[in-house]
Amino acid sequence: xxxxxxxxxxxxxxxxxxxxxxxxxxxxxxxxxxxxxxxxxxxxxxxxxxxxxxxxxxxxxxxxxxxxxxxxxxxxxxxxxxxxxxxxxxxxxxxxxxxxxxxxxxxxxxxxxxxxxxxxxxxxxxxxxxxxxxxxxxxxxxxxxxxxxxxxxxxxxxxxxxxxxxxxxxxxxxxxxxxxxxxxxxxxxxxxxxxxxxxxxxxxxxxxxxxxxxxxxxxxxxxxxxxxxxxxxxxxxxxxxxxxxxxxxxxxxxxxxxxxxxxx
Numbered sequence: 001x002x003x004x005x006x007x008x009x010x011x012x013x014x015x016x017x018x019x020x021x022x023x024x025x026x027x028x029x030x031x032x033x034x035x036x037x038x039x040x041x042x043x044x045x046x047x048x049x050x051x052x053x054x055x056x057x058x059x060x061x062x063x064x065x066x067x068x069x070x071x072x073x074x075x076x077x078x079x080x081x082x083x084x085x086x087x088x089x090x091x092x093x094x095x096x097x098x099x100x101x102x103x104x105x106x107x108x109x110x111x112x113x114x115x116x117x118x119x120x121x122x123x124x125x126x127x128x129x130x131x132x133x134x135x136x137x138x139x140x141x142x143x144x145x146x147x148x149x150x151x152x153x154x155x156x157x158x159x160x161x162x163x164x165x166x167x168x169x170x171x172x173x174x175x176x177x178x179x180x181x182x183x184x185x186x187x188x189x190x191x192x193x194x195x196x197x198x199x200x201x202x203x204x205x206x207x208x209x210x211x212x213x214x215x216x217x218x219x220x221x222x223x224x225x226x227x228x229x230x231x232x233x234x235x236x237x238x239x240x241x242x243x244x245x246x247x248x249x250x251x252x253x254x255x256x257x258x259x260x261x262x263x264x
Contacts, residue, residue, distance in 0.1 A: 010092045020064070022247040025071045028093045029062050030086075036064045038229065039124050039208070042198060043172040044068040045243035046210045049075055053119040056080055056162060058110055058155065063090030063103075065122055070094075070103040072247050075120075077103040080113060110158050120168045121159050125152065152177075153184050160188040163215045171213075172198075175206040182211075191217040196224040202232070 004017050007026055011017055015028045021041070029035050044065050049055060051074035057066040060079035069075040079094075081087040087107035094103050106113070159169045169190050173181050175197065182192050190213040198208040206226070231237045236244075 007096050010096055012089070015089060020068065020247075021244045022068050022072045025067050026093065026096045027062060027064050027067055028089050028096075030089070033086075034061065036062060039172050040064045040068070041243055041247065042208065042210055042227070043122060043124055043170060044073075045246050046172075046196065046212070047073065047075075047120070047122055047170050048212075049073065049120050049168070052076060054078075054117070055120045055122060056115075056118045058121055058123040058159075059125055060090060060105070061086055061124075063093050063105065065124065066090070066103050067093060067097055067099070068247055069122070070099050071097055074102070078115070078118075079103065079105045080110060081105065081107060082109045083107075111154060113158070113162070116162060117164045118162050118167055119164065120170060121163060122170045123155065123159075124172050125155055152180060156181075156184045156188050156190060160190055160215060163190075165216050167215050168193075169213045169215070170211070172208055172210045175209050178209050181209070185211075185213045190215050191219060192221055193217060194222045194224065197226040199226055199228045201230045202228050 007017055011028065014031050016031055018027055018029060019025070020027055027036075047055075047069060049069075053075050055069060055075045055077055057063070057069070057077055057079045060066055060081045063079045063081075066077040066079040070077045077099075079087075079090055081090060084107055087105050091105045094100075094105065097103075156169075163169065169185070171181070185192055192211055192213045194212045196210045197206040198210060199206050227239050227243070228237045229240050
């Protein structure tokens with residue numbers, strides 16, 4: 001469409017330009033590499049931070065969560081990405097959105113990242129340990145799905161170093177790894193405080209859990225009502241549409257063509 005013409009100079013031949021369901025914000029993605037899914041909307045919608053909060057997006061990929069949180073919730077984002085081509089692409093996406101002051105990209109392994117005092121960390125990390133499931137032949141997809149560059153314990157341990165006292169870790173993770181997640185969070189003094197189970201549709205087992213933990217906090221936990229993505233007719237549920245709406249500040253009428261569905 002016409003809206004793409006303004007950004008063609010920032011695109012590369014191996015990339016696509018897509019619109020988010022968030023104020024039509026543009027984002028670049030690799031045609032053949034890992035492409036973001038509903039996970040990103042679920043995590044961004046779960047984040048509850050004061051406007052202007054300093055937030056680290058750990059393993060930011062194409063930068064989609066940073067774009068949502070900077071563009072809709074007014075957070076000051078640092079997108080941390082270890083893959084150089086993904087970091088460069090997300091930097092161009094930030095330029096498209098005009099986020100010179102509210103978001104930046106840092107190409108770095110989280111282990112080597114030495115900034116401190118963040119109000120929050122958001123992360124949609126690799127889900128599968130090495131040795132489980134088939135590793136994708138595409139390097140970008142493999143790194144996004146398997147703990148090749150980053151394992152859960154390293155992520156949680158580093159989160160404890162990066163956050164200020166009382167800072168929050170927001171993470172989306174597969175339901176089958178809930179115990180691993182909670183055990184490691186508590187081991188590194190990030191107390192699980194709030195969580196929500198995510199189901200594909202009613203009657204099916206939970207697929208994901210979205211969790212908020214607080215560094216050096218007391219033991220009090222709230223489980224939100226479960227969220228079902230699809231209704232029996234195959235359409236998004238009222239709750240899932242509410243997630244999209246919470247990430248849409250200016251346009252309450254959603255364009256379904258702007259929503260990029262899928263799974264990790």
